[in-house]
Amino acid sequence: MLCETVYLREDDKDIRLETYISKKEGDMSWVGPRDCMLVLPGGAYSFLAEREAEPAAKAFLAEGFNCFVLYYSIGEKAKFPRPLQDVSLAIAHIKRNAEKYNINPDRIFVCGFSAGGHLAASTGVFWNDPEAAFQGMEPGENKPAGVVISYGVATLGEYTHFETCQNVTGNREPSWEERDRWSPDKHVGPDTVPVFLWHTQTDNCVDIRNAAIMTNALIFAGVPTESHIYPHGPHGLSAMRAETGYVEASCPDIDPHIAYWVKNCTSWTKKV
DSSP, X not given: OBOOEEEEETXXXXXXXXXXXXXXXXXXXTOOOEEEEEEEOXXXXXXXXXXXXXXXXXXXXXTTOEEEEEEOOOGGGOSTTHHHHHHHHHHHHHXXXXXXXXXXXXXXXEEEXXXXXXXXXXXXXXXXXXXXXXXXXXXXXXXXXXXXXXXOOOOSSTTSOHHHHHHHHXXXXXXXXXXXXXXXXXXXXXXOOOEEEEEETTOSSSOTHHHXXXXXXXXXXXXXXXEEEESSOOSOOTTOOGGGOOOBTXXXXXXXXXXXXXXXXXXXXXXX
């Protein structure tokens, strides 16, 4: 496996890609190019949850993807569009090095969890926004094939996760105009990429209405969408594997029904 660290900003070593690439050599030299999954951990843009980083990448690696985890701008650097530009840099880097990574540059998917779900949704909605890309980037070079919103903060409106909203806007008391500017559900349109979305109805952190609002916006705009709402389960389930270490009274064991979301998502990508 090719595991390396790629620094995307010369002035900020915190912004980096970690690679999880199946080697193309020996009796595996015929395999490829593979689909790619770029993983965005959650953490309200205040921190980055390791449970939603490597374990998620390994789950998709097992499904045949070559994977990357992006450590994007958080904390004082979280104000948009900076994290969105981090994703653009990551996608452009992967496309420019598609042969090295043995991936199809037209088959790059982005999977985000919680606040990372907001960032994934934003990537799918704002990829062609002038503020999303860097000067010198080719038009569409930062466009993903599709995005996966995992119990994501899909709206900065009434039912948002407020800490995430504060960090995105850079304001402790953000105005409705500031919130609407980077609220993915408000900007879904004909250029929005296909979306796979999943959430649990009893999520105790990100209101299930985020998923409902975003799904409705996608359907209304005619964007190809697959949405899974599971009746039970707390926030932060990640890939729902033993290695994610999620144990609490409301979810003491791995629920195979929810854990199947990874395979459902993989099947969805084959149709995109």
